[in-house]
Amino acid sequence: MSHEPRIGVYVCHCGVNIAGVVDVKRVAAEMASEAGVVLSREYKFMCSTPGQEMIIDDIQSHGLNRVVVAACSPRMHEGTFQGACRKAGVNAYFFQMANIREHDSWVTLDKEEATRKAIALTRAAVRRVRNHEPLETRQVEVRKEVLVIGGGIAGIEAALTVAESGNHVYLVEREPTIGGHMARFDKTFPTLDCSACILTPKMNAVGSHPNITLMTSCEVEEVKGFVGNFDVKVKRKARYVDHDKCTGCGACVEKCPVKVPSEFDEGLSKRKAIYTPFPQAVPNKPVIDRAACTYFRTGKCRLCERFCEPKAIAFEQQESTQEIQVGAIIVATGFEFYRGEALSWYGHGRYPNVITALEFERLNNASGPTEGVLRMADGRVPQSVAILHCIGSRDKNYQEYCSRVCCMYSLKFAHLVKEKTGAEVFEFYIDMRSPGKGYEEFHDRIREEGAHLIRGKVGEVTDLAVNPEEQGRLIVVAEDTLAGSRLRVPVDMVVLSPGLSAHRDSKVAQLLKCAVDKNGFFIEKHPKLAPVDTATDGVFLAGCCQGPKDIPDTVAQSQAAAAKALALATRGVVEAEGRTACIDPEVCAGCKLCVSLCPYKAISFDTAKEISVVNEVLCKGCGTCAAACPSGAAQARHFKDVHIFNEIEGVLAL
């Protein structure tokens, strides 16, 4: 550097968040004596406009060329302060942050210890910033195309919103049809809209939209690149039906002699080996289930082929891979209903009239196995039904969290049972949770309709009768915690309302380098202020993959995710990371160790000069080449050895 470091240090109070624990005045005073520090201040809120303006003014009036802010995590406000530096003409990389909130004041009990730690962390930043170098950022163009992963209501809504803007969308769905869980529901709470009636028009819109490439029976296999320029490999499973030729006439389905349980109907009905999952499927063209198909199992049959007029059956079809390039990715992979052992605890799988919520939805659905008539296993219509909330939910043994939707869908069930059968309904809940527009009113309505709402978690469901009234029925054993009494309620049918779980088998999070929480749901960038962003720039979240939520919230979040993706596409450019690796050609011995280590193939070997060279466009700045380089020629900019060493010295200095 041509000029000596002139450092400004700013210690933030963050209201009482930091100043309540850390003696900020002492921290600022200690820094004043560090070499290169021109001024050292403390201020109530550094991130506020006056705080940022203070930095800008000081840079201009005191000729500062380095800035250190001791405040919150750099993940929170590094960008804010880098922006202030840039405004005042100081390179953004002459800025360093000391994390004295998340890593100190919020985690340390003792005030003296917290202050000492704050001094150490800030000192580390000051010593480090002295040796910083200005770095250039490059502008990289953003591709306009957007990838949406998952074709439930979240993915559908996000895809349509993006497509309506004129940008192209690739919608990838692993099942043969889009629609997700919502397509399987009968009614939606609290309005009792028919689920299919409001969903299928949107599904059709996706299927016919000129800006949407619908990729069903497909899975994302590989994601490379970064914000604005993702290279995605999508695997298309073999469908054994050529959808370009198929007219969807259904002759093949009719002729297929094989019947297997329908996944769409929770196994309550049968489908053929060649099938469309449900009548309104999009695309409305069949696929062959290889495991069930007689031809694939025995080499004989081919009935579907014989009756297919457009000759669309393609037994020889192979799995294929398609590569697409997109600028942004929206994750809408949804959820699965809890299917753990809490279900069998309440007799599911043991008693035929203990059914799950999803089975109930299908039984109630006009296109379901009973054409919408709620029947028991023996075909009778139930006279009394118990609905058990919180199956597997709010329970440390299973899922600790509340799934937010189960109380409401259980109340919806009560209404449907009453409406369709007139049966008596008993709802067993832990707490009734109805926070939402019209939800509490819906709860009141169900109570007025005569459902018995009993506050108490059910202990067991049994068929062991102790009196003639209980004979041949299911007995729900529970405690009414409001009345303080033990209950035995004999009923004909029990509906279990399980919570929502994250997809355990999904590798999407790993492919996208997104973090998931302990329950398997994607972690948003900030729980309040960046609810659809992720830590991976250019990847956004929509729907239940981020956490359980109802349909209105899912749709709202999907539109938000689409807006974020579109904001990126409209901006058209992103700043590429300046913190890349570099190799000093004078020092490099040409050992090629770095070439083999680089995960992005960003280092090549210049055979003429016999040295390794970094392609900065490909480099992501992980620094593994710098760590491995035996001669010190490879260095990670902004994380050079000297910077780390300075920081180590600093954090240990008190």
Add this chain to the structure above:
Amino acid sequence: MTNDPKIVAFLCHWCSYTGADLAGTSRIKYTPAVRIVRVMCSGRIEPSFVLKALKEGADGVLICGCHPGDCHYQEGNYKALRRFHMLKEMLGQFGLEGDRVRLEWVSASEGDRFAKLADSFTEEIRRLGPLAWKRVGNESERRVA
């Protein structure tokens, strides 16, 4: 105060540093003995960083990266693991306890785990006592920052 161990923790930006942030956001208290240095990837951590920390007065060094398969840079954490094993062997040759350095995987959602880890590792280092080469050096010289 001086008897308290000093620990330098190298945390990768994407998982572990975020996990440590979460410990803060969740207000989970842990020992101030652990001082965090951020690197973009655990694959950036050189054995010399650890030796530097031990030389500068640290009694233990904690290295945290993303869980296997979750590395933001694909496989930096595996590289960290390889270097860690090499380093442990090297420490033995220096006459130091290998247990003074620990490698752990901490995800962005494991704030609680990070705090517990910080405490338990500090306890372990306390049991090992101050770093042995401290006792042979010149006290005033070593304490110079």
